[in-house]
Amino acid sequence: MTIDVSNEGELPFELEMLRDTVRHFVRSEVAPVEAKLSLDQAKLDPDQQAALQARARELGLWALATPKRLGGAGLDVLAQTIVAEEAAKCRLGAFFPAAGAIGGDPPSVLFHGTAEQFETYGRPIVEGRMPKAFTAISEASGGSDPARAIQLRAERDGDYYVLNGTKTWITHADRAHWGVVYARTGEPGRRDGISCFIVEIGTPGFTRSRIPVMIANSPNELHFDNARVPVANRIGEEGGGFALADDFLTRGRITYGAGPLGIAEEALRLTIEWAKERRVFGGLLAEKQGPQWMLADCRLALDAARLLIHRAARKVDRGEPARAEAAMAKWSATEAAFKTLDTCIQLFGGMGVSCELPLERWFRELRIKRLGEGATEIQRMIVARSLFS
Structure with a gap:
């Protein structure tokens, strides 16, 4: 009996070419710019970023998730994971792929909106005329359980909705011109009681405040005090917001996990090079069984995580349900990446926590990535539920 596994562990030639293009771009054009940054700089200055973004557009590395009909590259999820992994292999790569050079995608929920909504809000991002928009789901009452935790209210008042409440842990809100906000328009605790809105920065009654955290890319808390948002800014039907969010969360968890995987691969490469040169106890670190086994464990965990990411991506690209597979992909990749960084720092010793190397950053x-897009424990819960459904 012959079983067709469709080369699940291999990449088509086109994706290998895409991977090599991103890898070369990061190494030859992004890394030299990053090398000129001072150790306390969290991101590139606007001129540096604009130059790299222009080069990324020349290479076709722009608006990758945006459908071709809307002016984007229209890459499938598997291709997006290839880009995400390679684009993260730089000092700023955890939150700024290729140091912020690769972008151009509005929140994917906008693809389900009207043509007018996309032209007004999405087109400027795709064309590089506007920075990335934010997505606001999480609240202090429980960001990992939005169906029940969302308390931000949106009450219909003629041609407007009036928003009252707070969102927290929202990234990119400090630089965005607008974002999508999920608010409750129906009964508490119901999935069909959540709607999605486009909210512009500067809307009266809408304010932002920075939340200091352990990394330089600080999130924001968003406050809504009788903020009036036009009905025309609602994406989809009233009460249909959670279904839209569930779709983008599934896709997003897959690509989200690929970034940490790329960082861990780069850290592993640096550590292996170090181990080949570092002399300890009469020999090279690379010759000692303890470090060898530590690095072998990392190799196993990262390879396994990549297979799970690619499996989940292929299922989505085939139009198959992949909620549990996406959860396993995000869970395995972020945990494996964090443990790999811990191992690499341990083997570097004091140099590992020096700001001269990117390992400590x-x-x-x-550590933040283990929480984003749903904490590891939430991914476990999703997988467990799938076993009994």
């Missing part, structure tokens, strides 16, 4: 940022 990556370690802090990967």
Whole structure:
């Protein structure tokens, strides 16, 4: 009996070419710019970023998730994971792929909106005329359980909705011109009681405040005090917001996990090079069984995580349900990446926590990645539920 596994562990030639293009771009054009940054700089200055973004557009590395009909590259999820992994292999890569050079995608929920909504809000991002928009789901009452936790209210008042409440842990809100906000328009605790809105920065009654955290890319808390949002800014039907969010969360968890995987691969490469040169106890670190086994464990965990990411991506690209597979992909990748960084720092010793190397920054940022897009425990719950459904 012949079983067709459709080369699940291999990449088509086109994706290998895409991977090599991103890898070369990061190494030859992004890394030299990053090398000129001072150790306390969290991101590139606007001129540096604009130059790299222009080069990324020339290479076709722009608006990758945006459908071709809307002016984007229209890459499938598997291709997006290839880009995400390679684009993260730089000092700023955890939250700024290729140091912020690769972008151009509005929140994917906008693809389900009207043509007018996309032209007004999405087109400027795709064309590089506007920075990335934010997505606001999480609240202090429980960011990992939005169906029940969302308390931000949106009450219909003629041609407007009036929003009252707070969102927290929202990234990119400090730089965005607008974002999508999920608010409750129906009964508490119901999935069909959540709607999605486009909210512009500067809307009266809408304010932002920075939340200091352990990394430089601080999130924001968003406050809504009788903020009036036009009905025309609602995406989809009233009460249909959670279904839209569930779709983008599934896709997003897959690509989200690929970034940490790329960082861990780069850290592993640096550590292996170090181990080949570092002499301890009469020999090279690379010759000692303890470090060898530590690095072998990392190799196993990262390879396994990549297979799970690619499996989940292929299922989505085939149009198959993949909620549990996406959860396993995000869970395995962020945990494996964090443990790999911990191992690499341990083997580097004092140099591992020096700001001269990117390891300490990556370690802090990967700790955040274990929480983003649903904490590891939430991913476990999703997988467990799938076993009994």
